[in-house]
Amino acid sequence: MVVAALSALAQESRLAIFRLLVQAGPAGLSAGRIAESLAVPSSSLSFHLKELSRADLLLSRQDGRFVIYSANFDAMNRLIAYMTENCCGGEPCGTDDVAGGVCCEEARA
Amino acid sequence: MVVAALSALAQESRLAIFRLLVQAGPAGLSAGRIAESLAVPSSSLSFHLKELSRADLLLSRQDGRFVIYSANFDAMNRLIAYMTENCCGGEPCGTDDVAGGVCCEEARA
DNA sequence: TCCATATTTCTACATTAGTCGAAATATCGA
């Protein structure tokens, strides 16, 4: 659900975790490395990782003693698509002058 | 702040309001029309509009007795850019096969 | 000016979320 995803991201630590993993790419990072990078106590980190996973924003896999987390890029792209869906009713709306803007893509093309 | 924007959107009613206004485009809608569209009590709606405005996601202007709200498209595009910033460290990451995906745009270009 | 309509503020209540130490659980290496 979209609200769950936004909720998950609407929190300082979790947003930092997510961005870290977006930048890390599909290779991901172990929980320990995330904790180290962001200086979050492991119990808190675990709580946040669970929230992000519950919202389907993270993927995880076991690698020996480590659990490797990575961003779910598909889910992220779907989230963005949902927020911008049918922007301006599909009409050109004069907001396409923002660098990297995703609004009014159809109109732009 | 980004967390404030995500927080504002991480709520059923507010997300619905925001999407309605994204689709309405720069012309926007009056508070009354929003309340009508979404069947939210006016006091609740006002609370949510304030939240969205505080997060800089909405613009508002007075039009006679009405207050017209519209989406802040620039803020929305900035928010999306922040979440996807430096995706995969800028390397091609094999996630660019999602329709409309914004991740790895640089790599794609 | 006075009334009707639009919107916001106030208030009180119930629910949910975040924090982190300590204990529990899992997995590897010896």
Add this chain to the structure above:
DNA sequence: TCGATATTTCGACTAATGTAGAAATATGGA
């Protein structure tokens, strides 16, 4: 199997958020 390291669950507490009725505050029209 035992000890060490990685991660998760539990528990208790504090704080913030969502809800909506009632009252207050604009604004425009007669």
